[in-house]
Amino acid sequence: MDQSLILTLMAGVLAVAGTLFFVLKPKNQVKAPVIDKTQVQVDVEPVHFHPESLTESTKVPIVKKHDSPKLSDIEEEVTLTKALLKTEESFFGRIKKALSLGDTAKIIDEIEEILYTSDLGPKTVEKLLGTVRDKLSKSDLLDINKIKAALKAEITEILEPLHKAQATQTKVLDVVKIAESGPTVIMILGVNGAGKTTSIGKITAQLAQSGQKVLVAAGDTFRAAAGGQLKVWTERAQSASTNTAGSVEIFWPEQTTDPAAVAFDAVSKGKAQNFDYVILDTAGRLHTQSHLMEELKKVKRVMTKVIPEAPHNTWIVLDANSGQNALNQAIEFNKIMDLSGVILTKLDGTAKGGVVIGLVDNLGIPVKLIGLGEKIGDLKVFNYADYINSILGDSKK
Numbered sequence: 553m554d555q556s557l558i559l560t561l562m563a564g565v566l567a568v569a570g571t572l573f574f575v576l577k578p579k580n581q582v583k584a585p586v587i588d589k590t591q592v593q594v595d596v597e598p599v600h601f602h603p604e605s606l607t608e609s610t611k612v613p614i615v616k617k618h619d620s621p622k623l624s625d626i627e628e629e630v631t632l633t634k635a636l637l638k639t640e641e642s643f644f645g646r647i648k649k650a651l652s653l654g655d656t657a658k659i660i661d662e663i664e665e666i667l668y669t670s671d672l673g674p675k676t677v678e679k680l681l682g683t684v685r686d687k688l689s690k691s692d693l694l695d696i697n698k699i700k701a702a703l704k705a706e707i708t709e710i711l712e713p714l715h716k717a718q719a720t721q722t723k724v725l726d727v728v729k730i731a732e733s734g735p736t737v738i739m740i741l742g743v744n745g746a747g748k749t750t751s752i753g754k755i756t757a758q759l760a761q762s763g764q765k766v767l768v769a770a771g772d773t774f775r776a777a778a779g780g781q782l783k784v785w786t787e788r789a790q791s792a793s794t795n796t797a798g799s800v801e802i803f804w805p806e807q808t809t810d811p812a813a814v815a816f817d818a819v820s821k822g823k824a825q826n827f828d829y830v831i832l833d834t835a836g837r838l839h840t841q842s843h844l845m846e847e848l849k850k851v852k853r854v855m856t857k858v859i860p861e862a863p864h865n866t867w868i869v870l871d872a873n874s875g876q877n878a879l880n881q882a883i884e885f886n887k888i889m890d891l892s893g894v895i896l897t898k899l900d901g902t903a904k905g906g907v908v909i910g911l912v913d914n915l916g917i918p919v920k921l922i923g924l925g926e927k928i929g930d931l932k933v934f935n936y937a938d939y940i941n942s943i944l945g946d947s948k949k
């Protein structure tokens with residue numbers, strides 16, 4: 553074909569395409585976004601909240617709906633595997649290295665040392681060690697896959713019975729014991745700084761997202777700033793939820809200094825006003841502070857005057873970084889408060905993630921939820937299979 557004819561044809565095609573582009577382009581794509589400067593505000597970062605340093609006037613920052621993180625935005629951010637990388641390194645990573653010792657007696661000694669320094673507790677270490685010693689032949693001990701399979705089977709035996717029911721669950725709503733009638737009451741307790749208030753914020757956000765009407769009660773009457781901090785979290789929870797059927801309200805009688813009175817009034821209000829959930833925050837305390845433990849018992853007792861089965865869920869919040877201490881705390885709190893679940897926080901970045909196995913083995917109470925960060929979406933239902941795969945370097949995620 554003649555070269556000039558080809559050029560003419562190409563020019564024609566381009567002209568037609570250009571015309572079609574301008575005719576068919578949707579109108580709203582041409583417009584530049586209009587920014588209402590009065591609505592722009594600095595994002596409130598939900599990290600390292602230090603309520604003590606806030607003054608009365610600044611302690612409740614306003615989080616506007618449009619710029620708050622949505623649960624769906626941040627759901628994918630932290631995976632269990634990512635959070636447990638350090639645990640995997642210091643647990644299975646070290647076992648892998650032990651194989652280079654070549655000698656099976658030395659390998660067993662090294663595995664024993666690793667297990668004892670993995671926050672499992674002596675009873676659980678003996679179980680795992682027994683498996684390695686009794687179920688593996690000399691040649692198996694030189695095969696990392698055989699060791700892994702033996703550990704996996706034993707850890708599964710410990711974790712599976714209490715967590716099978718929640719293996720397919722992803723929502724807080726699905727791991728709560730629900731009241732037969734009236735509001736479901738969740739009491740949250742634990743030592744200072746474990747992550748109680750933060751976890752309540754995260755739980756509330758998820759429940760609101762599931763369309764639930766939630767009343768959060770400021771039962772930490774001990775620390776002056778505690779109510780304000782809880783208020784911030786309830787506002788975040790409300791803002792993070794995109795489900796208009798759900799709602800969040802705080803019960804914070806600022807003049808009340810008795811946590812039992814707060815609990816009683818909150819549960820009464822929850823019942824009278826048809827809330828689906830009442831979640832009670834409590835002040836941090838050590839199990840060795842007997843008067844404060846007595847106080848917790850009283851708080852629990854008064855709620856039964858309104859709803860005999862309340863609290864339907866008594867969850868202890870434990871900081872994974874406390875390792876063996878977390879286990880001791882749980883054992884002691886359980887003696888007095890009859891716990892029904894554990895929220896294990898700060899699993900992100902700790903090397904002490906092995907504590908889960910010891911906790912479940914020694915306590916016989918399920919780990920319901922795990923905290924994987926400081927943001928409102930960083931709370932997941934504990935999945936035992938994912939956990940085991942993560943600490944044994946077998947995760948596909």
Ligand SMILES: Nc1nc2c(ncn2[C@@H]2O[C@H](COP(=O)(O)OP(=O)(O)OP(=O)(O)O)[C@@H](O)[C@H]2O)c(=O)[nH]1
Nearest residue numbers: 744745746747748749750836897898923924925926
């Ligand atoms: N990295 C990380 N930080 C967390 C997590 N959960 C809570 N935190 C942080 O832990 C700190 C303490 O959290 P709070 O919720 O105030 O703990 P608390 O148990 O209510 O503390 P008290 O009321 O003083 O007893 C805060 O800085 C939180 O951001 C988590 O899962 N991961």
Ligand SMILES: [Mg+2]
Nearest residue numbers: 748749772778
């Ligand atoms: Mg608190």
